[in-house]
Amino acid sequence: MSEQVTLTQFIIEQQRGLPDASGTFTLLLNNLVTACKQISHRVNRGALIGVLGSAETENVQGEVQKKLDIITHEIMVKALDWSGHVGGMASEEIDDPIQIPKQYPKGKYLVLFDPLDGSSNIDINLTVGTIFSILRGREGVAPETEDFLRKGNEQVCAGFVLYGPSTMLVLTTGNGVNGFTLDQDIGEFILTHCNMKIPEDNTEFAINMSNQRFWEAPVKQYIDECVAGEDGPRGKNFNMRWVASLVADVYRILNRGGVFLYPYDLRDPSRPGKLRLMYEANPMAFIIEQAGGVCTTGRESILDIKPKNIHQRVPFIFGSKNEVERVISYHRQHDSAGN
Ligand code: AFP
Numbered sequence: 226m227s228e229q230v231t232l233t234q235f236i237i238e239q240q241r242g243l244p245d246a247s248g249t250f251t252l253l254l255n256n257l258v259t260a261c262k263q264i265s266h267r268v269n270r271g272a273l274i275g276v277l278g279s280a281e282t283e284n285v286q287g288e289v290q291k292k293l294d295i296i297t298h299e300i301m302v303k304a305l306d307w308s309g310h311v312g313g314m315a316s317e318e319i320d321d322p323i324q325i326p327k328q329y330p331k332g333k334y335l336v337l338f339d340p341l342d343g344s345s346n347i348d349i350n351l352t353v354g355t356i357f358s359i360l361r362g363r364e365g366v367a368p369e370t371e372d373f374l375r376k377g378n379e380q381v382c383a384g385f386v387l388y389g390p391s392t393m394l395v396l397t398t399g400n401g402v403n404g405f406t407l408d409q410d411i412g413e414f415i416l417t418h419c420n421m422k423i424p425e426d427n428t429e430f431a432i433n434m435s436n437q438r439f440w441e442a443p444v445k446q447y448i449d450e451c452v453a454g455e456d457g458p459r460g461k462n463f464n465m466r467w468v469a470s471l472v473a474d475v476y477r478i479l480n481r482g483g484v485f486l487y488p489y490d491l492r493d494p495s496r497p498g499k500l501r502l503m504y505e506a507n508p509m510a511f512i513i514e515q516a517g518g519v520c521t522t523g524r525e526s527i528l529d530i531k532p533k534n535i536h537q538r539v540p541f542i543f544g545s546k547n548e549v550e551r552v553i554s555y556h557r558q559h560d561s562a563g564n
Pocket of ligand 1: 342470471472500
C-alpha cells in the first residue's frame with residue numbers, strides 16, 4: 226500500500242520550511258477542519274436528524290435561511306472562538322464581525338467564512354460546501370470591521386470543503402493548491418490531489434442563463450459565440466454546466482477547466498453581482514489563481530479589489546486562462562469603443 230499523507234502531516238511539513246512558523250496556523254487549521262468534519266456529518270445525516278428545510282429566518286443578505294445555514298454557522302464559531310489562535314471572525318450569515326468571548330485570548334488570525342455555500346441545494350441532496358479565508362490580524366486586539374476589509378491578495382490561506390459523493394478539502398497557503406479526501410473510516414483528510422492545475426483551454430462554460438437579458442454586451446458576445454459552436458466565430462462546440470453551488474462549479478473547473486461567469490448585472494447598480502467578495506470571490510480567486518487560472522470582474526482582478534463593505538457583492542468571472550482573458554478582452558474592446 227502506498228504511504229498516505231494526512232492533512233496535518235502535510236501542513237506541518239509545509240510550515241517547517243518557514244522560519245517564523247510557530248505552529249499556531251497548523252492548530253487553527255486543525256480546528257477549522259474539525260468543524261468541517263462535524264458539518265459533513267450533519268449534511269450526510271440530513272433528514273435522519275431533522276436538519277433539512279427552512280429556518281424561516283432571514284440573514285443579513287435578506288435571504289431566507291435554511292436550518293443548516295444556522296447550524297453550520299454555529300459549528301464554525303464554536304470550533305474557533307476558544308482556541309486563542311483567532312482574533313475575530315466574519316460570517317456570511319451575520320451582519321457584524323464576531324468577537325472572541327472575553328474569557329479567551331485573541332489570536333493573530335482573522336477567519337472569514339461562508340458556512341454552507343449552495344444551501345438552496347441542500348434539500349435536493351446536491352453538493353454544498355464551506356468556504357473560508359484567513360487573514361493575519363493583530364494579536365490581542367478585538368478587530369473592527371475595517372480590519373477585515375483587506376484585498377484578496379493579502380490572504381494567508383483559503384480553502385473550501387465540498388460535501389459531495391466524497392467530502393473533500395481544497396486548500397492553498399499561497400504555494401499551489403492541494404486536494405484532500407476525508408477517509409470516513411479513520412476521520413482524517415488524506416492528500417489525494419497534489420498540486421492541482423487548471424487547463425489553460427476548455428470548451429465548457431457555466432452561467433445562469435435565466436439572467437441573460439440583464440448582461441452587458443461583452444458577456445452576451447462571449448456566450449453567444451460559445452452557443453454558436455462550430456458554426457460561429459470560435460469554430461468549435463461548447464458545453465454548459467451550472468450546479469448553482471459555487472463550491473461544485475469551482476471544483477469542476479479546478480479539475481477540467483472551463484469558465485464560470487456570475488457577471489455584472491444591469492438590474493440594480495447597488496448590487497453589481499450576486500457573489501460575495503469576502504466569503505466567496507476572494508477565497509476562490511486565491512485558489513483558482515494558485516492553480517494557474519484567472520479571476521476577474523471583467524475589468525479588474527478580483528484579488529486587487531479594495532473592499533468597501535464586509536458583505537459587498539462583485540461580478541465574478543474565473544477559470545481557464547485563455548477563456549477568461551478572452552472575456553476580459555471583450556470588456557476592454559467594449560469600454561474603449563466608448564460604450
Ligand atoms: P445559496 O447559498 O443561497 O444557495 O447561493 C449559492 C450561490 O451563492 C453560489 O454558490 C452559486 O454559484 C450561486 O449562488 C447560484 O446562483 P443562482 O441561484 O443565480 O443560480
